[in-house]
Amino acid sequence: MHIIWRESANVLAYEAGRLSRVFNQRCPSQFPLAIVKPTTESEVIKAVNLALQHNLRIAIRAGGHSFPVWSLHDHSILIDFGDFKVVEVDERSRTAKVSPGVTSKELNDLLIEKHGMMFAGGHCPDVGLGGFLLQGGMGWNCRNWGWACESVDALEVITTQGESIICSSQQNSDLYWAARGAGPAFPGVVSKFHLKLRPYSNSGFRTSGYIYPCALYKQAFSWALRITPTLDNDTEITVCTRYAQAHSQVCLSVHFVCAKTTPEEAEAALRPVHETRPPGTLSEWYCREDNLGNLYEKQAKANPKGHRYRTDNAYVQNDADVVAVLEEAFLTPPPGKSFAFWSAMTPWSRRELPDMALSMRSDHYFAIYAVWDDARDDELHHSWVQKVMRQIENHSVGTYLGDSDLQKENARYWTNTNTTRLVEICEKWDPEGLMCRYQASCTELQLRN
Structure with a gap:
């Protein structure tokens, strides 16, 4: 497992890791104490356990496309999914298991070329599926096909205790509920999304x-x-x-x-x-x-x-x-x-x-x-x-x-009822506040770092 510790790394190597794939150049001055680049699910679990051992918070980077750069936090371990790319397609069921670092274009290039299918992911090609799906996912033809998160059948999550679990409407349903729209408030680390796919025709x-x-x-x-x-x-x-x-x-x-x-x-x-x-x-x-x-x-x-x-x-x-x-x-x-x-x-x-x-x-x-x-x-x-x-x-x-750039006070990202429920789910699954959530500008949501 590749780890870059800020205190011992070459300055240029650390800064390259800190800003790897960060889209918005108006970047906050936040400096993780360590950057981990897993290539397997077992390494993701090791990264979570590493944070527990060092009493550090966990931040996630899927595609690096968030405008407020959610992935950068002080006193944290940044888990960067850029080198963990998994796409497992089942043509019969029109489903796929996909890791959060896979981008919309990477997924659809594969699906269209080899399977004649597509996923209604982000319009920008380099948007990672992790942040896109967790915040809801306003994808292709959202007005008719629905939000991309509605096509998430299940997800595989590493909890803040370092346990790998499945979340769906039947298992750990409260986490499944939160995963479809909570964004960086989600109280766990997603390692795979189980997605429903759509047919695709170039001719039409x-x-x-x-x-x-x-x-x-x-x-x-x-x-x-x-x-x-x-x-x-x-x-x-x-x-x-x-x-x-x-x-x-x-x-x-x-x-x-x-x-x-x-x-x-x-x-x-x-x-x-x-x-x-x-x-x-x-x-x-x-x-x-x-x-x-x-x-x-x-x-x-x-x-x-x-x-x-x-x-x-x-x-x-x-x-x-x-x-x-x-x-x-x-x-x-x-x-x-x-x-x-x-x-x-x-x-x-x-x-x-x-x-x-x-x-x-x-x-x-x-x-x-x-x-x-x-x-x-x-x-x-x-x-x-x-x-x-x-x-x-x-x-x-x-x-x-x-x-959103998280600059607006009193922004309403969820209804009042859903905000209350989301706070309760975060307190249940992440009682110690291990997961980094929002910058200070969003403390009015009561989902604090």
């Missing part, structure tokens, strides 16, 4: 997109809201704005991803969209042959590595005037790579919720991403995010962990 995978100038913001966004209830069940819709250098203005894009079995089915699903689009696009494409690999490449460009990020989000009230509420957010991004987006959450938002920690929802999901590369521009981008979110907070019913 199609996209359409419509780019509008900012002057047509209201018409284009109103159209997107109007057609959402009519969309096919295998079609995802996203509205996104950013400053486009090519057009010297903020542009709004309405993007559709359709995952059907045949080209004819995809064309039938996307035709009504194309026929009802408002005039005035700067560019557009209709029912274009596409694939998940190509979309991952585009997401990687839209969410570049080696940059500084500040994010926030809101589930916007169902009865809000969404076009008006989000207008400033959508039309004022600073020049550069920053962007804001809206995703439809219906019909999922109107269904009965499964019994799980994930509990905040509405018909409208909004997120804002400030993206820049120079620390001297921190204040400019921080102030943009804060100003936008102040305009929206009175129309918000809650916040999603996955796009």
Whole structure:
């Protein structure tokens, strides 16, 4: 088992381990006392026992993609799953057992090429499944297929006592409940997720997109809201704005991803969209042959590595005037790579919720991403995010962990009932507070370090 102790390691080697795969370059000054890189489940158990022996807390890194960099804590042992990659596929049952360090792209590359299946993981290719699934997982076509954590049948967990257990609706069901939405509050170390998979067809995978100038913001966004209830069940819709250098203005894009079995089915699903689009696009494409690999490449460009990020989000009230509420957010991004987006959450938002920690929802999901590369521009981008979110907070019913930077006071990540239950489960399974959970900015959730 490879261990890097801060007190004895080469400074450069330690710092490389501390920042390995960390996505957000606006990184906290937190320094684990040791970094462990297991390659087997037995080594994960050894790492937990090592923490117990040295009276240290445990932090986890799956993909390193969390914006607040959850994996970095003082007085901790960081268990980095980057070298522990397991994917075991059962084609007959359409299931897979996957370790938390496997990324969405790694999993889907394998599933598509060898098995003709996919998993509705994260849109960004390098998102590790561990953090993504624990916080709920707003994956591909979430509005119809549900959250990715709903496709977790079971999980294998190393408890804070160093015991390996199975968690499902039948075994250790309280931990199974917490694993679907608790995020870094989860009181254990997940070594494998048991996932339900979906069929995938390259021939039926199609996209359409419509780019509008900012002057047509209201018409284009109103159209997107109007057609959402009519969309096919295998079609995802996203509205996104950013400053486009090519057009010297903020542009709004309405993007559709359709995952059907045949080209004819995809064309039938996307035709009504194309026929009802408002005039005035700067560019557009209709029912274009596409694939998940190509979309991952585009997401990687839209969410570049080696940059500084500040994010926030809101589930916007169902009865809000969404076009008006989000207008400033959508039309004022600073020049550069920053962007804001809206995703439809219906019909999922109107269904009965499964019994799980994930509990905040509405018909409208909004997120804002400030993206820049120079620390001297921190204040400019921080102030943009804060100003936008102040305009929206009175129309918000809650916040999603996955796009949160944990900067917002009084954020609601779960309903009050689920928060209370989650605290009780943490106290039961981790009474000594061995697992690192939240930075001090989230003490209002009563889930403290």
